[in-house]
Amino acid sequence: MKKLINSVDTVLADSLNGFCRAHGDILVAGEELKFVRRKDLKAGKVALVSGGGSGHEPLHGGLVGHGMLDAACPGQVFTSPTPDQMLAAVEAVDTGAGVLFIVKNYEGDVMNFEMAAEMASGEVARVLTNDDVAVEDSLYTTGRRGVAGTLVVEKIVGAAAEEGRDLAALKALGDKVNARTRSMGVALTSCTVPAAGKPMFEIGEDEMEMGVGIHGEPGRRRVKLASADDIAAEMIGAILKDLGETARGEALLFVNGFGATPAMELYLMYDAAAKKAEAAGLSIARSLVGSYVTSLDMAGCSLTVTVLDDEMKALWDAPVHTAALRWGM
């Protein structure tokens, strides 16, 4: 295992310390690094809280700040954060207007956020993301996995929260964005969890895992490495088929690197995916290309399509200032 670390026991703390130090203008670390929160809270605003296992950086901590999340709870690598962490985050950021949890659909996350919601004294609602069309029921999931589309939910709902919408409206909006969002991924290599010290799965020198999950969970099939055009065709095809009648008009196309994929390849995949989506009648009105929802050092990428309406487009464009996503300020 080749990683820039001090020891497997301190990876998470060392990394979080660096993260909070580098972004001290907008972020504050919670006690015992239980969470990362927005430095300047906004009274009367519904607080958005997310979290999950670490190893997907910049998700979720890198999406904390003006116009997105108020707090994020980092679990150990690929391990759910504890209800105790979530409760501490809620107590730190709830200014009285209630809290919206944005939860990726993994059993541990779902259970722990549920327990935290029960323990919280204020009002709590939840949006569950499950945008991965690759498979139903996976290693850590009943139903579909929540993957890169979660960023889109966090951006659009975050902008609406900043505008002052109430908890019920934000919950409805988050469910709507999730319903209009689909993703699928492909891995060229495995990832290596520091504490394990070896790759999550074996994969041949000429193979790819089509439909891989963001923890290296199995996808649809293990096949020979194909061309970027063919990979994009399969993934966009699966996404659009699943969106069905919803797939019309304007869309956001988000090409997400898994951690070890160079920008050159991501933009190449963007070109291939945009052509397929446009050939199917979609108009690509917004784009995002980069490594935002990663799987440690896995090589590969995911494609996400969100079908936009005018409201969603305006909220996507609204100012945001986080470590990973920033515009308009």
Next chain:
Amino acid sequence: MKKLINSVDTVLADSLNGFCRAHGDILVAGEELKFVRRKDLKAGKVALVSGGGSGHEPLHGGLVGHGMLDAACPGQVFTSPTPDQMLAAVEAVDTGAGVLFIVKNYEGDVMNFEMAAEMASGEVARVLTNDDVAVEDSLYTTGRRGVAGTLVVEKIVGAAAEEGRDLAALKALGDKVNARTRSMGVALTSCTVPAAGKPMFEIGEDEMEMGVGIHGEPGRRRVKLASADDIAAEMIGAILKDLGETARGEALLFVNGFGATPAMELYLMYDAAAKKAEAAGLSIARSLVGSYVTSLDMAGCSLTVTVLDDEMKALWDAPVHTAALRWGM
């Protein structure tokens, strides 16, 4: 070789097409993809033009836009762009106030930008970056290599150009920023040039290349993989020793991933490097962490320190809108 590509012959064109498509709001591709230029040119402003071999994305195309470069010329992978490309870029973006070339110190780049400057009809000046303290005289370089510090030069000079400063002032500023900037890198793996199909160099499972160049050029020594703290200590030590008396007061610390290094490790390295720099008496006033000056799919990172003054700090903070760097707008 595992890459998301269609064919080795079309990697660059496919990727550039995707890049220009994804950022069509701010960028325009030049004829035959000779260059990428800012969509909205500003009359009377000195034009900043850079470029170099591809494979270092988002450098330089991702740094074209308001407050940074006016055009960037992408060569083939790890190959200098041609004088013809540079001349086409100059003709496209020179609005009459002259052109400043920002050139990384590699023999091919230096020679070709020189030829282009001779052929250009308008006034042209040049800033040469050579921030890499690792080695003198390398595979493609006489003197020191220009590496990640080039981004800092482009940001600060870009902001000053946007303010309307003249060519001589910008040239002087660029030289000053370069003189106050030092970098050093470490590689854990090699990179693979698509056309070659195999790694640039061999490296053992427990080894790192200390002082590596951004094309996989040899560094100072091949040693056993060390802890992040020890790696940061050696690199920051070399940088500060080289800065000498200049290394006092406020600094920018830039941790740059080489393409296959996850954000988690970059922030961990940031933490280690910031502690070393602060222990040596520097105050880290600005930070940048991410993969900006890459070497295709190489794992590893570089550290860059720029010693700031008030002018440089204000120019660093000035609004910028490019594909890779954006704030204040």
